[in-house]
Amino acid sequence: MAKMMAFLKPYKWFITGVLILIFLQSLSDLYLPTLMADIVNRGIVEGDIPYIFRIGAFMLVVAAAGAVCSVAASYMSSRIAAGFGRAVRSRVFSHVENFSLQEFDKIGTASLITRTTNDITQVQQVLTLMLRLMISAPMMCIGGIIMAVSKDARLSLVLVVVIPVLALAIWLIASRGMPLFKALQKKLDHLNLVLREGLTGIRVIRSFNRTEHEGRRFQEANRSLTDTATKVNRIMAAMMPVMMLVMNFSSMAIIWFGSIRISRGHMQVGDLMAFLQYAMQIMFSLIMVSMMFVMIPRASVSAGRINEVLDMTADMKDPDLERPTGTRKGYIEFDDVSFSYPGAEEPALSGISFSAAPGEVTAIIGGTGSGKSTLISLIPRFYDVEGGSIRIDGVDVREMKQETLRAKIGYVPQKAVLFSGTIAENIRYGKEDATDEEMRHAAAIAQADGFIAAMPNGYESVIAQGGTNVSGGQKQRLSIARALVRRPEIYVFDDSFSALDFKTDAKLRAALRGETADATVIIVAQRVTTVIDADRIIVLDEGRIAGIDSHRELMDSCEVYREIVASQLSEDEIA
Incomplete structure (x- = not known):
């Protein structure tokens, strides 16, 4: 996918704007649990009602600012991805127009159509996701760890155990799914080929009463694609239950050990609530990374297929200097x-x-x-x-x-x-x-x-x-x-x-x-x-x-x- 990043050059200022907005949104999300802890520790425990209203109003302002940044970042990232898709499609189409018939024969018309439509759409979707998560997920993870440690360093040992387990689970699931994505795109090519032949040759098919035969061909191609897609989705579907299982056990561990530290006077109730929210933010940031792991392998396969077309040089090239023709025209x-x-x-x-x-x-x-x-x-x-x-x-x-x-x-x-x-x-x-x-x-x-x-x-x-x-x-x-x-x-x-x-x-x-x-x-x-x-x-x-x-x-x-x-x-x- 790295080669395709060249198509993002016209949008560098938009990308900078998205990254800044996501950064501000992440700061907002990280600051809210601390404000909530202050309300609990000082406002509720000490009965300071004016303080609760004052900090509560400030929380609303911070949350609103984060929401505005989020909406603006979503709009800008969508525009970038749409422009990227348009540019890549135009480049692929203009490049293919220069192919000789030998290049067309080598790749195949059905595959070229799939690469120009489905494959570019896959890359475009992942680009939208990456623009939103490439800053947000790491920052929420690292920022959440820092803020959790600041609330209670000893309780953070729970995260030291949980995070590697979660990361290992993500890696195991994604590594099994990646090889299947390439097969999925090839089977989509074959399905397009069968469908194209069936539609363009419908008169011949009907005249020879081969409708059932072509129906079986399509069903076989469709079943093969479905089976592979089901296998991929079955593997990837295991990711979310694993994530939720780890998160729930983490919450139980945090509340268990946190309650012990509160009873011993080492921690306040508000800090435990904030710590729990930071732990959830860390977990969710890892889940967001896992979502990227789900989509990036398939997009990488699609990007490779697009690059295969763009890297293919036409055997037939124009001369640098054109020779003038003779006076006898058409000989x-x-x-x-x-x-x-x-x-x-x-x-x-x-x-x-x-x-x-x-x-x-x-x-x-x-x-x-x-x-x-x-x-x-x-x-x-x-x-x-x-x-x-x-x-x-x-x-x-x-x-x-x-x-x-x-x-x-x-x-x-x-x-x-x-x-x-x-x-x-x-x-x-x-x-x-x-x-x-x-x-x-x-x-x-x-x-x-x-x-x-x-x-x-x-x-x-x-x-x-x-x-x-x-x-x-x-x-x-x-x-x-x-x-x-x-x-x-x-x-x-x-x-x-x-x-x-x-x-x-x-x-x-x-x-x-x-x-x-x-x-x-x-x-x-x-x-x-x-x-x-x-x-x-x-x-x-x-x-x-x-x-x-x-x-x-x-x-x-x-x-x-x-x-x-x-x-x-x-x-x-x-x-």
Whole structure:
């Protein structure tokens, strides 16, 4: 947790104020038993009524001052903790945004969500507790011991026996609970993963009648989390009965031995009452420390998980000095490119070399697992190549700033992703300052204007979370419009026409021809009809290029391509 204290620097004066207020509150609490002893010893025993009222009124003032300090300290500590949580969440989110897909794959989306929400909340709660107790508990303990000894040093020997017993009990309970907190957070990660899969895949689950299976998966994850949480709480629940047992026996011992000292004239009744209150303050301060022991281990685990994210450096970094690009805008070159996923036995791509020029359509086709989407992912640097290089306008993409590189590209992913908001907002996601005319033109080219016009509010119609209120084909067309409105130098379509019917597919490709005449267009597709008119078709097979040429030439020279065509088209269509 020490690393995370850097986020508290903007609140150093607030923290100083909290510590001062807690210090004053603790002084108030420590002074009250002495005033009460004076009332008993002098006011009640001697029958001095005016003295009782005078000291009683002073006690009320001291108690009120302590209450004001306590309320002010609570308010300030809450503000500090809330600001700390906001700062950490912002830092984690901005840091994660710089991750490449490799870092996302390494930690996992479900775990990142848990760390950004639950883990930060755990640390935030402990911070509030620490701000209140880091001064109060030690001061009440030490101050209580000093004041108790000042009342009767010999009776304080009871505390010499009690305090070590109490401290040992706290340590034994906390040491058993600490290892379980890490397991608890991991099981919470797993529960989030199962829940996320169950919610996002609900259509598939229902269509295959796997509702009961997913229910069992969730119940198993939930039961595992519950069992661990129960085990932790059972251990920690033992703390309070132990504390109360020790406190009650301590009170009995103090009253027993105190009454003996009063009967022998070594101690006054008021001093015994004050001593008893100081002993309770000492015990309660140790209980407050025990509460910190309950929460700090879990917060420490959470802080470690947050630091793991913050300490993870992205493999992909921007160059210190960006090289200027050439005059030919959008020219792409792959030079002997190879790439492997972490832990994979075989490379996903090997020896990939080709070029794509402005004004041309380069299509990529191949069987499932041939490396089409992987190849496309390397252009915007979602992953970095392991061997060879990718150059855009004569400059290696690794020597360009990621923002500069991606500003050149209009990317349409294989799985269309829409965001909650209006249709207009989703299209303008590609270009924030796009005019209404640019937005409508992009939608028309993407063949989306028809279904948009049929919606009740047109471009202001609301898209549900994940785009669940539009069809797969409509999602794809809106994703294409989002890329078109950007008017980039390079268009990358990663199997973006798969959900379109043949008629819409043909109309869209015809419209794209005129719209992207000056840009470099790369299309990944499964359908032969989608790529048949491309200037250049790249055929991938098991991560290698099996052929590069036009449709007609590939039919003569590439067996892999002929097999793909034969599997999709009839003999008459091929002819």
